[in-house]
Amino acid sequence: MRRTVTIPAICLVLALILCAALCCNGFKANPPSKAETRVMTFAKHYLFFGNKTQRNPLVVSKQSIADGKEAFTHYCVACHGLDGQNTGVPFADRMSPPVPSLASPDVQSYSDGQLKWVIDNGIWPSGMPGSKGTLSDEEIWSIVVYLRNLPPAGSLGEPEMYSH
């Protein structure tokens, strides 16, 4: 009962903070303040991203990593780069919030289930789209495997779309 009251209250506070931030910024895509980042990081980890306990049904292997890399290449590279670390993505730092490196401790600290949830549903209002239906569950789980086994930054070059 207490939890059911607490969560809406926290969401309301976050919504007010978001509105205040939007009003102060005048809707420009300025980098978020440290306070915004902290609040949102907390909220994402503990409130918004579900599926925390679900385990990845795929076994980590050369094949599953390769499958994940292939699926990632179809759909994710435009924003995250081939290496998941934004290499060659010209607008990665200009979005608000900026596109995170998927190798960063913050992203890696989510559970496999939470990463699946994020890929399924996207993150409003960051610009991260949901992929449910566009990619199969199997492909999304293989992307999670790939995210846990990313290559060194820059080792795969930049996406072809930004080379022309």
Added chain:
Amino acid sequence: MIKSFGVFSLVLAIFFLPGPFFLVHASPASGPKRIEVTAKRFSFDPGTITLQRGEPVILVLKSVDVPHGLRFRELNVEVKSPKGGSGEVQFTPDKDGDFVGHCSVFCGNGHGSMTLTLHVIG
């Protein structure tokens, strides 16, 4: 001498060549069952196939629009088809159950929901 060698060769050809030719032509009738599947954005037709465990089959995948693929991870079976073309794979299901195959070539917005179910019965 040359003439007799020619006759001998002809006799050999008459007696031995038809055998292999016969086998080649006969094999489709007694070979694996062929199943044709049509792929188009964003479905397979048919969407469900029933197979007998241990019975070899050739799965023929035809794409009518963009490149598609069909993969059954649990059976280690995959076939791809180019745009407007076809591809095939031969396999023998070795376990019972329902196996869901997915399109393995990214084909657009509904790609993730493009599935085909194999019922394998014992």
